[in-house]
Amino acid sequence: MGKFSNTYVDNNYNMPTFYFNSGVNNAKSQWTSALSISMQSSTQELARIKCYGSTAADLYTRFGVVFDDNCGGLTYTTYVSNSVSTTYWGGNRKTIQQLNRATIYVPYKEISYSDQIDTVVHEFGHALGYLGHSSNATDVMYYKVQNSYTLKASDIAHLAQFYN
Amino acid sequence: MKKTMLFILSILLPAILLISCSDRGTNEKKGDGHAVGIYKSFEELAASATDIIKGKCIDVKNTDGKTEYEFSVTKRYRGEDVGNIFVAVPDYSVGIGDSLSYRPSDIVYDVGSEYYLFLLRYVSVYTEHDTYINVGGNLFIPADRILESTLYGEPLSKHSKISKLAIQSSYVGYMKSVADAPHNERKYIGSMYINSTDVATVISQSEFVLKVKIGEEVDAGMAADRNSFKCTVTAVMKGNNISIDEEIYITFMKDTVQKDGEYIVALTETDGNLVRRYFTLSSKNSVFSAAEYGEISDYIE
Numbered sequence: 001m002g003k004f005s006n007t008y009v010d011n012n013y014n015m016p017t018f019y020f021n022s023g024v025n026n027a028k029s030q031w032t033s034a035l036s037i038s039m040q041s042s043t044q045e046l047a048r049i050k051c052y053g054s055t056a057a058d059l060y061t062r063f064g065v066v067f068d069d070n071c072g073g074l075t076y077t078t079y080v081s082n083s084v085s086t087t088y089w090g091g092n093r094k095t096i097q098q099l100n101r102a103t104i105y106v107p108y109k110e111i112s113y114s115d116q117i118d119t120v121v122h123e124f125g126h127a128l129g130y131l132g133h134s135s136n137a138t139d140v141m142y143y144k145v146q147n148s149y150t151l152k153a154s155d156i157a158h159l160a161q162f163y164n
Numbered sequence: 165m166k167k168t169m170l171f172i173l174s175i176l177l178p179a180i181l182l183i184s185c186s187d188r189g190t191n192e193k194k195g196d197g198h199a200v201g202i203y204k205s206f207e208e209l210a211a212s213a214t215d216i217i218k219g220k221c222i223d224v225k226n227t228d229g230k231t232e233y234e235f236s237v238t239k240r241y242r243g244e245d246v247g248n249i250f251v252a253v254p255d256y257s258v259g260i261g262d263s264l265s266y267r268p269s270d271i272v273y274d275v276g277s278e279y280y281l282f283l284l285r286y287v288s289v290y291t292e293h294d295t296y297i298n299v300g301g302n303l304f305i306p307a308d309r310i311l312e313s314t315l316y317g318e319p320l321s322k323h324s325k326i327s328k329l330a331i332q333s334s335y336v337g338y339m340k341s342v343a344d345a346p347h348n349e350r351k352y353i354g355s356m357y358i359n360s361t362d363v364a365t366v367i368s369q370s371e372f373v374l375k376v377k378i379g380e381e382v383d384a385g386m387a388a389d390r391n392s393f394k395c396t397v398t399a400v401m402k403g404n405n406i407s408i409d410e411e412i413y414i415t416f417m418k419d420t421v422q423k424d425g426e427y428i429v430a431l432t433e434t435d436g437n438l439v440r441r442y443f444t445l446s447s448k449n450s451v452f453s454a455a456e457y458g459e460i461s462d463y464i465e
Contacts, residue, residue, distance in 0.1 A: 011439065012438050012439045012440055012442070013435075013437060013438060013439065014437045014438060014439045015437055044382075044383070044384070045384065054438065055435055055437075055438075056353050057353050057354050057355065057434065057435060058434050058435055058438055058442060060286055060288060060353060060354050061288060061290075061354060061355055061415060061434050061442065061444050062383055062386070062387065062390075062392055062415055062442065063383065063386050063387050064288070064290070064291070064387045064388075064389065064390070066252070066254050066284075066286050066295060066297050067199075068254070068258070068268065068284065068297055068298060068299060068300045068301070069204060069209055069212040069284065069299050069300040070199075070201045070202055070203070070204055070209075070258055070300040070301060071199040071201065071202075071256075071258060072199065072201065072202050073199060074197055074198070074199040074256055075197065075198050075199070076197045076256070077197075077198070103386075109202070111202065115202075123198075126198040131198070
């Protein structure tokens with residue numbers, strides 16, 4: 001796993017209540033600090049993590065990606081063969097994988113600022129290798145959108161196994 | 165001899181390097197899609213559905229790892245009647261915790277069986293037909309086995325106001341009341357297109373008809389069936405609020421235009437609130453050569 005994950009960010013929805021950019025900045029800030037990695041801005045072609053935020057219609061038209069109504073954000077990954085590992089943390093079984101690339105899609109939804117930020121921070125966790133979800137309700141990597149978007153020790157410790 | 169060895173090495177060395185690079189390529193595997201879920205009850209999902217139907221599964225196709233079911237509609241509760249519909253099961257998983265999680269592809273519809281379907285309709289000129297997906301969760305309601313209905317892999321009654329599903333006749337009544345309840349008025353997601361390939365019809369019904377010069381490709385490699393390009397408007401034949409030399413973005417069918425080429429295109433704007441102006445083709449016959457300028461002009465009123 002590299003110590004860097006160059007990112008490309010494309011926000012194409014001009015809506016004051018769409019906090020995608022804030023979410024990306026918050027996610028990058030939290031994860032780089034937590035894992036001691038860097039995330040430099042990059043071109044779309046070279047980026048290991050690509051992030052697209054817009055309306056569901058725009059994302060569907062440009063990329064053909066569909067979302068059901070439960071989806072807050074969606075991350076597709078490609079990973080290194082045979083790199084999926086199952087580990088235990090805090091009594092819960094979790095999985096990590098060594099990623100090559102990841103693409104994050106965040107469709108606009110009329111949800112709170114906090115929930116939108118949480119969604120992007122959560123999806124970055126997947127993009128960095130966190131497979132599946134936490135069963136701890138206070139974790140950002142918990143299964144569903146929640147009010148808190150500050151990474152918890154267990155969120156960090158899980159991925160730190162790769163990055164450290 | 166020495167020259168022969170050098171010649172052989174010059175042939176073999178690039179080949180060895182090429183094989184090494186290929187090996188690195190095959191080390192990458194397509195992963196999974198992961199989504200963070202926003203919990204919704206059955207009634208909330210029903211309120212978001214564009215289409216609610218009772219349908220009979222008549223065919224199933226697996227293409228490029230994607231499964232698509234064809235349904236004939238036996239009863240329509242909501243949405244536009246478009247004949248048979250095609251329900252896709254997207255390739256991702258949505259986290260609803262260790263105990264509640266789902267994959268749309270978990271659902272298997274049996275050919276010949278009937279189901280109640282709560283769907284989102286996606287419309288795009290770039291696809292062969294409209295795509296419908298389950299509005300959320302693993303909402304699974306077999307018409308002849310109502311008691312086996314599930315949402316998030318659990319009994320539907322656990323995520324619904326329906327107290328009991330034991331009486332099928334009351335369930336059908338509840339279905340109708342759910343469909344008639346206040347709901348999101350959207351008819352589809354995406355951009356509607358003109359359902360004709362007749363040039364006169366396409367031109368007369370298109371919001372924009374522009375002559376454009378194709379610039380750099382954007383979002384390269386992000387979709388298998390389409391390309392998007394930054395384009396420069398060289399003539400406005402039809403349409404308001406757009407000007408010559410303006411840079412816009414247009415998504416085309418895959419490999420149908422060339423960079424630096426000039427074309428006449430009939431378009432629809434994707435959404436007025438986008439940061440960059442993205443346009444979609446207004447029909448499946450909306451790209452013409454620049455040489456057809458005079459002919460196309462004749463169709464514009």
